[in-house]
């Protein structure tokens with residue numbers, strides 16, 4: 001895999017999931033394979049970054065910085081985008097400098113992103129860093145914010161026959177993607193985000209501040225599918241990922257998309273969806289994060 005491969009929107013496709021549990025209830029599940037956009041910079045991060053980058057360039061900033069953890073898809077996507085645009089980039093990483101860098105950090109460094117490690121305390125006071133570096137264009141952690149939501153709204157442009165779906169479901173970290181998707185969705189559509197954090201109940205308000213009034217009552221966040229918390233997993237989740245791979249050749253990441261797709265199956269079992277429903281599930285990528293698992297864990 002070459003980090004500087006071009007992003008290829010034309011590789012994105014919609015995969016129908018052929019499973020008896022859906023067929024029996026006359027429910028259709030389709031997956032938007034955003035993970036196909038790039039082997040490393042996969043998924044939604046590219047969409048969320050687009051308008052931040054545009055703003056940085058328009059406002060003549062000569063460097064960009066952002067924040068994230070040691071396995072962050074956002075850090076890597078930002079590193080890639082800045083490399084492509086020839087803009088120097090700094091990644092402020094949560095936690096002390098590790099002896100051995102994660103592959104995510106090594107990749108970001110190979111893309112010329114400068115890594116700076118912050119203690120947990122300094123990380124939570126990251127507003128200070130932003131104030132001290134006024135000449136740097138800062139992208140919020142995870143791309144959270146209105147420009148991020150504006151970019152994420154464009155994800156739905158890739159859905160042919162968008163009006164056929166009555167549910168749109170995706171994973172939610174900062175819920176920026178969910179907000180963007182809700183803003184671009186149609187009046188008959190319910191948008192559901194599966195929170196990947198444990199008891200992160202601030203998320204609703206953070207999301208609502210990015211959502212248009214006309215979409216606010218069609219959007220919902222579910223909190224029961226975190227599998228122990230952010231970037232935590234159980235054997236049950238790994239088994240689900242392997243089963244999904246064997247059955248549908250669909251690779252999932254354990255931080256976001258596996259939890260969200262598991263939720264879809266669980267909701268189905270609990271008769272959450274009315275018969276005749278058409279569900280669009282956004283595969284938001286993030287597969288590079290699986291490199292933090294044991295090599296034997298996954299069959300792919």
Ligand SMILES: *Cc1c(COP(=O)(O)O)cnc(C)c1O
Pocket residue numbers: 043044045073074142171172173174175176177178253256257284285286287
């Ligand atoms: C970052 C990320 C998300 C969450 O996006 P938010 O806009 O922060 O909710 C979902 N899926 C993947 C694969 C991600 O990398």
